[in-house]
Amino acid sequence: MNEIKILWVDDEIDLLKPHILFLEKKNYKVDTCQSGVDAVEKVKSEFYDIVFLDENMPGISGLETLSEIKALRPSVPVVMITKSEEEYIMEEAIGSKIADYLIKPVNPNQILLSLKKTLEHSRLVSEKTTSSYQQEFRKIAMDLVMTNSYEEWIELYKKLLYWEMELENIEDAGMIEILESQKVEANSMFGKFVEKNYRKWFDNEDHPVMSHTLFKELVVPELSEDTPTLLVVIDNLRYDQWKSIEGVINTHFKKTREQAYFSILPTATQYARNAIFSGLMPSEMERLYPKLWKNDTDEGGKNLYEKEFLEAQIRRMGLNITWDYHKISSLRSGKQLAQNFSSQKNNDLTVLVYNFVDMLSHSKTEMEVVKELASNDKAYRSLTQSWFKNSPLLDIIQQAQRLGFKLIITTDHGTINAKNPSKVIGDRETSLNLRYKTGRSLTYEEKDVFAIKDPKSVFLPAINMSSSFIFAKGDLFFAYPNNYNHYVSYYKNTYQHGGISLEEMIIPFAVLKAR
Template identity: 40%
Template sequence: MMRLLWIDDEIDLLRPFIYSLRERGYDVDTATNGPDGLDLFGGQSYDLVLLDQMMAGMTGIEVLRRIKERDPNVLVTMVTKSEEEPLIEEAYAELVDDFLIKPFTSAQLLAVLKRLLDKRRLVAGRIGQQYLSALNTAPPPRDWRDWVERYRLLVGWQDKLGRYGDSALVGIQEERWREENEEFGRFVDREYRSWLGGDGPTLSHQVLPEHVLPRCEERPTCLLVLDAMRTDQWLALEPVIREFAAVETDHYCSLLPSATPYSRNGMMAGLLPLQILRRYPHLWVFEESGQNRHEEELLAEHLRRVGFRHRFAYYRAGSGEELERVRGRLLDQEVRLTVVIVSFLDLLIHSIKSTRVLDEIVSDDAALVAMTRVWFKSSPLPDIIRSLTGRDRSVVITSDHGFLRVRRPTEIHGGRKMSANLRYKHGGAIRVDERKALLLTRPADLMLPVDSATSSFAIARSDYYFIYPTKPREYERTYKNTFQHGGISLPEMIVPVATVRPK
C-alpha cells in the first residue's frame, strides 16, 4: 500500500479524488496548511507528498524545503494552478519529483502516482546502495563511543529504509542489524568485566551519580524514566521537546541482563545487582513477579549513602491519567529530586503480539517509532516538561533498557526451576549453544545474584530467544517476531540519557 500525505488549503474540494484513491487501496492523510502537514510528516512515514503551492501562511515552497531537510529522498508532487516557468524552476531546484496542474482529472492524478511509484522503485535501489556504502565506509567501532555512533548511524538509516517498504531493503537491513549486533556482542564479551570495575562507559548504577545528582546541586531536578525506551524512539521525541527547551543527549550502557530487575534496581540503588543482595538482602526479590517492588527503598538508601540531605519523591505512572495525578506534585518547592517511572512504552511493546490491531499497526520498527511519537505528543509529558523547565527546574529523561524484535530461536536445557524470561535465564544445570548465548557458570563474575550456589545464567545474543526442547515449534510460533529485552544487543544496551534545561 502506498501512503500519501496531501497538503492543500482547499482539501474539502479535493475529497472526491481522496475517496477515489482510498478505494484503490491508497492510504491518504490530509492537512489544510503547512504547519499541520509538517507535523504529520514528522510523526509518520509517507511514500509521497502532494503539496499545494498557493497556501495562506506558509507557502508550498517553504513546506517543501522543510520536508526535504527532514528526508531528502521522499517523493513530492507540487500541485499548482500556475505553469509559470520561474515557479517550476524554483520548485525543481528543491527536488520536486513531479507537477500536477489544477484543474486535473482522476486519470491525470493516477498517471502521476504511477510514474512516481516506478521512480520509487528506482529510488529504493539507490537508497539501498547508499545505506551499504555509508556503513561499509564508516570506520569499524573500537570502543564504546564508536559503538554509540555506529548505533545512531544504523538508527538514522532505519527510518529512511522503512519509508519504502521494499522487501529487498528490509532483508538488507535485517541482515546488517544481525551482523552489527553479533559484532557488538563480541565487543561486550571482551570489555564488560572491565566496565564493572569502573573502566568504561557509564552503567545503570552510575546514572544518578553522574547525570542526576549533580543537577540537584544547581536546582530542583526531575528524573523521568521511560521504561523500555530505545534510542530510535528518543530521537523521535527529542524534536518535540526542543521546540521549547534545550536538550543535551548522551548515552549509557544498561547492565546485563538488560532488563528492569537488574538495570533499574541498579539505577535506583546506585549499586550492582550482587552488591544490592549483599548490602540489602531483604530488598532483593528472586521471584518472577514484583522484582522491582523495593525501588523507592533502594533509592532512599542510595541517597542516604551519598549524603543527600534534601527531600525526594518517587512516583510510578502507567497512563496519562496517572501522570495527570502526579503532575501537581512535581512543582513542590520542598522537593529537590523527583523520580517518575513511566511504564507506558513497556506495556505497549508487550501488548503488541497479543492485540491483533496493534500487531497490524506496528508492523515494523518505523511504525513503532511513529506510534511512540504520537503517544508522547498526546500525553501530558510535553506539558509537564514545559512546566518544569519554565519554573527553572532541570529534567533528566532516560530509560532503564531498550528492546529488540527476536527472530531466531535457540534451545536451552536446564532444571525445572529455570526462570521464564525469553532473553535471559537463570537456574540449575543450564546448557546452551554458546555461539548464540553467553553462559555464566559463575554469575558472580558479572556481579549477578543467584539463589543457589549451583545456579547459572544464560543471556541471549543478537536476535536469539530461548525455547524449550519439549515443544520447540509451539514456542517458536508463539514468540518469534515479538519485542523482548534482557539480552546482548545494541538496541537493548545503548540507552539515551538526556538533560533538559530552560532555553
C-alpha cells in the first residue's frame, strides 16, 4: 500500500495521541493541527488523502472549515467528528458531501474502519466482487447445460446481467472477458432452445408472455378506475438499459412488480410493437387489417397505425376505458407532451411510445461519434442513462408522479452488439434487416440461423408462396457476398435487432406506484 497521508484537525489533538500512534503503526502518516484556520493553510500547501475534522472548535467552526477545504480540494474526502448529535449539523455535513460522520468518543478501530471504507472501498469491493463471481462462474456454467425452460432462461439471463453490471465497476479486464465468454455461450445455447421450442409456444399452454399477449395478460390487470395509468413503451430498451435507468425512476416511483417477457420473432419494431398494440400475431394483422399492416417489401412506414391497432384491441376486449396514445420521435414532440401532460390526468390509460433508444442504435451504425460513445454494452448503458436523465420523458414521469399516476414501463424488443458476419444470398425482394431475412430462394449458413420455411406456422406473413424467414443467432449479422469487406466493416460492432439472442428477446415489464 502506498503511504496514505491523513490530516487530523481537533482543538484537543493531544488527547488523541493513542489514536494517532495506532494509525502510524498501521503505516498511515498523520499530520495534526488544532484549528480550522491552520487546517486550511495545511490543505493549501499539502496534498492529503483524507481529512478528519472536529466539528466543534474555537475560531471558525468545523462546518466552515469543511466548506473552505472543499473549495480548495473538492475531491479530498473529509470525515466529520463531533460530540453533537443534532440533526441540523448532520444534514449540513452530509449536504457538503462528507465521506463519513463519526460521533465522539471514537475508538481507533472506528477510525480504521472509516479509513478503509473511504479510501480502500473500491479495492475491497473489487476483490470481493471478483471472488464472488469466481464462485458463481461454475454454477452458471452448470446452469447453462441444465437450463431447459423459458423461466430458467429468464433467471439465467438476469444472473448474467447482474454480474456484468457488478464487474463493470471494478475494471478487472480478465473477469469481464470471462463473463463475455459466458454470455456468448449462453446465447449459443439460447438459440438452440428457441429453435427447439418457439413453434410449441403457439400450440400449448406452457408459453411465456409474448408481444401479442402482453397488453391482455400484463397491462389490462393493472388498469384501475381510481388511478390513472401511464404505459411507457421505450423502443429498443434492453433489460440492462432498464436497470441503468431504474435508479433514476425510483426517486419518484416505487416498483411493485417486475418481470421479463419475450419478444416475438422477428425482434423488430414493425412486428413486435404492432403485436403489442394489436394483440395479434403478424399474419393475423395482415388477414384482419390489410389496410393497416405492411410487409417488409411494402413502401412507407411500418408502424404508422399503432393507435388504430390499440383501439381495435380495446374494442375487441370490451374495455370501457378512456385512453389516449402518443408517439414521441423527437425532442420537440417530447417537450410538447411534457408541457401539456396534465391534460392526461382524467384518462384511465395514457400510452406513450418513446423512440429515442432506437434512434441511438441507428445513429451508432451511421455516425462515428456515436460509435465512439457507445463502443460496448457498458458505454451503451451509460449513454442511455445520460439521455434519460436529461430527457422530456423524465419530466413526464415526474409529472405523472405528482398527478398520482401508476407507471408501467416496458419495451418491444432489445438489441445486440452484432460482431460477426454470416454470408447470405437472396433476390431483390429479400428484406434488408441485418438480423433476419424474409424472401424466396435464400442461401445461408445453416448453423448460423433459425430457419422457418413455413411462416404461417408461427403466424408470420408470407410475401409469396415460397417465402421463408431466417433469424440470425447470437451476435451474427447477415452480409451479402457482393462488396463483402466494406459491408462487414461498416456494420461490425453496431447494435442490431430482429434475430435471436437473450438481449433481443428477453425484455422488461415493470409496474411502479407514485411515491
